[in-house]
Amino acid sequence: xxxxxxxxxxxxxxxxxxxxxxxxxxxxxxxxxxxxxxxxxxxxxxxxxxxxxxxxxxxxxxxxxxxxxxxxxxxxxxxxxxxxxxxxxxxxxxxxxxxxxxxxxxxxxxxxxxxxxxxxxxxxxxxxxxxxxxxxxxxxxxxxxxxxxxxxxxxxxxxxxxxxxxxxxxxxxxxxxxxxxxxxxxxxxxxxxxxxxxxxxxxxxxxxxxxxxxxxxxxxxxxxxxxxxxxxxxxxxxxxxxxxxxxxxxxxxxxxxxxxxxxxxxxxxxxxxxxxxxxxxxxxxxxxxxxxxxxxxxxxxxxxxxxxxxxxxxxxxxxxxxxxxxxxxxxxxxxxxxxxxxxxxxxxxxxxxxxxxxxxxxxxxxxxxxxxxxxxxxxxxxxxxxxxxxxxxxxxxxxxxxxxxxxxxxxxxxxxxxxxxxxxxxxxxxxxxxxxxxxxxxxxxxxxxxxxxxxxxxxxxxxxxxxxxxxxxxxxxxxxxxxxxxxxxxxxxxxxxxxxxxxxxxxxxxxxxxxxxxxxxxxxxxxxxxxxxxxxxxxxxxxxxxxxxxxxxxxxxxxxxxxxxxxxxxxxxxxxxxxxxxxxxxxxxxxxxxxxxxxxxxxxxxxxxxxxxxxxxxxxxxxxxxxxxx
Numbered sequence: 001x002x003x004x005x006x007x008x009x010x011x012x013x014x015x016x017x018x019x020x021x022x023x024x025x026x027x028x029x030x031x032x033x034x035x036x037x038x039x040x041x042x043x044x045x046x047x048x049x050x051x052x053x054x055x056x057x058x059x060x061x062x063x064x065x066x067x068x069x070x071x072x073x074x075x076x077x078x079x080x081x082x083x084x085x086x087x088x089x090x091x092x093x094x095x096x097x098x099x100x101x102x103x104x105x106x107x108x109x110x111x112x113x114x115x116x117x118x119x120x121x122x123x124x125x126x127x128x129x130x131x132x133x134x135x136x137x138x139x140x141x142x143x144x145x146x147x148x149x150x151x152x153x154x155x156x157x158x159x160x161x162x163x164x165x166x167x168x169x170x171x172x173x174x175x176x177x178x179x180x181x182x183x184x185x186x187x188x189x190x191x192x193x194x195x196x197x198x199x200x201x202x203x204x205x206x207x208x209x210x211x212x213x214x215x216x217x218x219x220x221x222x223x224x225x226x227x228x229x230x231x232x233x234x235x236x237x238x239x240x241x242x243x244x245x246x247x248x249x250x251x252x253x254x255x256x257x258x259x260x261x262x263x264x265x266x267x268x269x270x271x272x273x274x275x276x277x278x279x280x281x282x283x284x285x286x287x288x289x290x291x292x293x294x295x296x297x298x299x300x301x302x303x304x305x306x307x308x309x310x311x312x313x314x315x316x317x318x319x320x321x322x323x324x325x326x327x328x329x330x331x332x333x334x335x336x337x338x339x340x341x342x343x344x345x346x347x348x349x350x351x352x353x354x355x356x357x358x359x360x361x362x363x364x365x366x367x368x369x370x371x372x373x374x375x376x377x378x379x380x381x382x383x384x385x386x387x388x389x390x391x392x393x394x395x396x397x398x399x400x401x402x403x404x405x406x407x408x409x410x411x412x413x414x415x416x417x418x419x420x421x422x423x424x425x426x427x428x429x430x431x432x433x434x435x436x437x438x439x440x441x442x443x444x445x446x447x448x449x450x451x452x453x454x455x456x457x458x459x460x461x462x463x464x465x466x467x468x469x470x471x472x473x474x475x476x477x478x479x480x481x482x483x484x485x486x487x488x489x490x491x492x493x494x495x496x497x498x499x500x501x502x503x504x505x506x507x508x509x510x511x512x513x514x515x516x517x518x519x520x521x522x523x524x525x526x527x528x529x530x531x532x533x534x535x536x537x538x539x540x541x542x543x544x545x546x547x548x549x550x551x552x553x554x555x556x557x558x559x560x561x562x563x564x565x566x567x568x569x570x571x572x573x574x575x576x577x578x579x580x581x582x583x584x585x586x587x588x589x590x591x592x593x594x595x596x597x598x599x600x601x602x603x604x605x606x607x608x609x610x611x612x613x614x615x616x617x618x619x620x621x622x623x624x625x626x627x628x629x630x
Contacts, residue, residue, distance in 0.1 A: 082607020
């Protein structure tokens, strides 16, 4: 028996020694989508560091299996992207898939423990949607009975499900046999609209706080409500409701003309929600209140909407226990550009003039970072309301100003001229020049009354991958796409190869000192193999997914359209490690310490899919140092 166990204990000891210091309980886990309730995506692990990351090797690979199923016959570009960031609690990893399946794996080996399929029996009628993960809740079941552990799942078809974390079976005391119908009360009259959940719900004490993904349907801006709701984690009973389109008598209702607020859809929260546990506050990043024309047009500018359109495209602080509004900051007034807030707010602590400031950072598609005091909503750095062109159609106006932070600087240039057209190949240059000359470009917020360039556009800047923050250095890390939208000419400002039309970089990774608001470094993120072979310097690529940062001085990120997974020096931006994946990794990694082997692991979903990938796969890949190899 001693001979059998000795290699395991020796290997675990060697890996633990590489960590350098002992860790607090739970520090090796990844219990939340952003690792902590505030979404900082910072891991205190440092077994893998700048000195040894070059030795990182693949530890195991898990195939979720959905691409092998006979009902997946859509073109590759229409296959939902595999965007899940798994949770790791103890020695179990919990993963979700594009069809809302939940899978539990052994975190050290990738061996499957259980699977739950909310669409079991649907056959070819199964629905697929990008799905970013699940949530974990634990609480005292009954006095003296131990903890109740649950996995909370929001599905693409609008259900909230509680599973026993040990077995994967629905919890019979939650809702109706383990599930709550989220469409009830918000989408009853809109059968033709898509309503579901694509991001993991937030957890506060015994409450599950959930937003929604909404495609309103052909109702002229009316449709399912974007209200945010809280449900009891034990019973599934509704605890509170927050109306993101203010109703009569509520603050913000007067920002809507007449009864244009009535049955108004959207202003939903599809991105992950953040929670300040100590202060009992929930931070909600909302979408636009229907009617964007940024990528082809859903509604004429300002149609049926006059005023600021609260609380569209806003960051809201809400009492986590009651759902009452504490403060709001509208980041885009009367949004017609599809500039909805796509990323989880990051709750950070800044240091200025010897004082600590509790702050919230909201990354945006405009590549702007809004840094606000998370208690009061006041800007940490000055934000200016600057004049912008004003649209007038049918007597309805868009808003005359938009808020622009003075710090940090934009992570993508907002100025664009004919001289900025890319020339990576002659054919590319000709196409892009012709496209640019056909468009109007008066600035960041064009009126859209003419075919216009929006730069960065609705898939530019930051997206749902959000940012990562290192509390020891005060550095925030953000990846952005340098990509415009072109109304009237195919939606995106690129060519047939999906190469953006402006000079590279087409994607970048940046480090920002949040204490000073200054940019520390910025490097291109990603390569185009075809152009590299022709001698074109690194261009960067469009990227979807996010970074994580570790106490080992590393930033890990996939996200790029080149099937790579990379590690960068957090201090300098120098790339230290790279590996190829089976497909593009349009997800945010998770980092954990395997409880059995003592190894630090880095895991990433790599499925490609969506509108950008030529290759698709179905893998979750884990990496570690080979510190226990003979």
